[in-house]
Amino acid sequence: MSAKSQATCWIVTSGVIGMENQCLGLAAALGVQPVVKRIHLRAPWRQLAPFLRCGLRRAFRAKGDPIASPWPDLMIASGRAGAAACLYVRRAAAKAGKKVFTVYIQNPVIDPSRFDLVIVPRHDGVLGENVMTTRGSMHRVTPELLAQEAKKFLPRFAALPSPLVAVAIGGNNAVYRLTPDEMKPLAAQLAALAKKTGGSLLVTPSRRTGEANIAILKKALSGVPHFLWDGQGENPYYGMLALAEVLIVTADSVNMASEACSTGKPVLIIPLSGGSEKFRTFHQTLRDDGFTRPFTGKLERWTYQPLNDVALAAARIKEMMG
Numbered sequence: 001m002s003a004k005s006q007a008t009c010w011i012v013t014s015g016v017i018g019m020e021n022q023c024l025g026l027a028a029a030l031g032v033q034p035v036v037k038r039i040h041l042r043a044p045w046r047q048l049a050p051f052l053r054c055g056l057r058r059a060f061r062a063k064g065d066p067i068a069s070p071w072p073d074l075m076i077a078s079g080r081a082g083a084a085a086c087l088y089v090r091r092a093a094a095k096a097g098k099k100v101f102t103v104y105i106q107n108p109v110i111d112p113s114r115f116d117l118v119i120v121p122r123h124d125g126v127l128g129e130n131v132m133t134t135r136g137s138m139h140r141v142t143p144e145l146l147a148q149e150a151k152k153f154l155p156r157f158a159a160l161p162s163p164l165v166a167v168a169i170g171g172n173n174a175v176y177r178l179t180p181d182e183m184k185p186l187a188a189q190l191a192a193l194a195k196k197t198g199g200s201l202l203v204t205p206s207r208r209t210g211e212a213n214i215a216i217l218k219k220a221l222s223g224v225p226h227f228l229w230d231g232q233g234e235n236p237y238y239g240m241l242a243l244a245e246v247l248i249v250t251a252d253s254v255n256m257a258s259e260a261c262s263t264g265k266p267v268l269i270i271p272l273s274g275g276s277e278k279f280r281t282f283h284q285t286l287r288d289d290g291f292t293r294p295f296t297g298k299l300e301r302w303t304y305q306p307l308n309d310v311a312l313a314a315a316r317i318k319e320m321m322g
Contacts, residue, residue, distance in 0.1 A: 007321075008072040009034040012085045018255055019078035022105050022138035026076055026119075029142070029314035035072070039064035039081050056088035071098045074321070078105040086115055101321050105138050117320060119313050121254060123281040132316050134309035135285055136258030142310075146242035146263065153239030160200035160225050165193070165299065166244035167201055168237070168256045169217070171208030175276040176252035182273060183213040187220030189297045190248075194224035197299050201226040202240040208252075241265075248295055251275070254282055261291040264306035268295035 009030070011023040015038035027034040045059035060067055060081075067085055071093040077086045086102040093100040104115045112118040112128040120126045122133035157164060167190060171178045194201050203226060205214050217228060229236055241247065247260040250270045260267040269283060269292050286292040290304045 007032050007074055008070075009074040009076065010037055010072045010089075011035070012037045012039060012067070012075060012077040012082045013079045014038060014040060014081040016079060019082070019105070021140050022255070023076045023078055025140040025142075025310050026103070026105065026138045026313055026317075028140065029310045030074075030317060032074065034076070037065035037067065037085075039067060039085060041081050041084060045084060056084055056091075059084055059088070069093070069096065069098075071096070071100050073099075074101050074103070074317075076103045076105065083108050083110070090115075101317070103317060117317060121282065123278045123285070125278075132313060134313065135289065136261060136282075136307055136309050137254050138310055138313065139255060139259045139262065141238070141241065141259045141262040145238060149236075149238040150242035153236050153243060156236065156239075157200075157202065157227060157243055160202075160227065161198060163197055163199040163245045163299070164243055165197070165199055165201050165246050165248060166240040167203045167248045168240075168250065168253075168260070169203065169205045169209050169213075169270075170250040170252040170256065170272075171206055171210055171213065173208060173252050175279060176250075176272045176274040178209065178213060178250065178252070178272055180212045180216055183216045184220075186270065187217050190217075191220045191224050193297060193299060194221075194226065199225070199299075201228075202236075202244055203227065204229045204235070204237050204240060205231075206253075246299055246301065251279065251283060254279075257283070257286065257292065258307060258309070261286060261307040262310070264304065266301050267292045268300065269293070270295045 009027055009032040011027060011034045013019040040061040041059050042061050071089060075086055075089055083104060086104055089100055090102050102115045103117045105119050107120050107124045107126050108118055112131045118131045120131060120133060121137060190201055241263055246266045248268045248270060249256045249260050251272050291307060293300055
């Protein structure tokens with residue numbers, strides 16, 4: 001497949017932005033123009049899918065996008081709903097004499113052989129003949145995207161003194177916690193960094209950061225040059241990655257760390273309370289391979305070859321599809 005590939009492609013998820021962006025990034029690396037489908041499952045498939053083998057034709061709720069022929073050549077999916085759709089489409093298309101190459105991103109929690117290829121971070125521990133393990137997650141960051149976003153957001157950040165330091169703040173998830181008690185010293189540490197370097201902070205919180213933590217950030221950064229995205233207008237996240245010299249990311253997101261490491265810029269990881277063995281393995285791998293270092297309040301610089309998991313995954317698919 002090339003940039004002019006005529007292969008048809010579906011991306012199927014429940015619409016969760018993190019899952020969808022991983023699929024979009026892989027489709028872009030393959031040079032295909034995907035049709036994005038967002039679907040939802042009915043009960044009992046919502047609780048049991050994709051473990052149920054039968055009746056998947058009735059599993060999809062009417063309010064979602066249609067899962068019907070003509071079938072695509074390639075299907076990239078993620079999430080429980082995406083897994084169920086892969087199983088249904090693969091079987092239905094085969095009955096009609098059509099081969100659909102199914103790619104599932106993340107741990108499918110079922111036998112990987114039910115897909116043509118499963119792409120999963122190695123810290124998830126999923127193995128199989130058709131499983132490709134990566135150091136990080138799939139994502140949309142490419143040199144082309146960064147150049148485009150840099151041009152778009154340069155006027156917004158042009159007046160801020162350098163060095164520009166991008167800070168991506170996550171928040172609570174299943175294993176990590178970011179409480180106001182933890183945000184206060186972190187915000188003070190970031191403000192002190194800006195004062196010491198004479199530079200500026202480009203800060204983007206996530207939906208998981210929480211209003212109380214954002215308020216703490218606003219107060220702490222009021223005395224230093226900074227830009228704090230308030231959630232209004234176009235998200236400047238990729239522009240920040242493109243224009244900053246150093247990237248600082250909280251430890252709670254595999255996606256954010258993977259995207260940051262794909263820029264080739266120094267990536268400092270902010271530790272948070274909690275964690276899990278999977279996350280610890282992931283972060284240890286990035287440190288051992290020279291992509292990241294822990295954030296200790298200092299601005300550090302070093303070089304490395306950018307993380308290229310998405311390109312490797314695209315090459316694997318091209319090889320398998322011929």
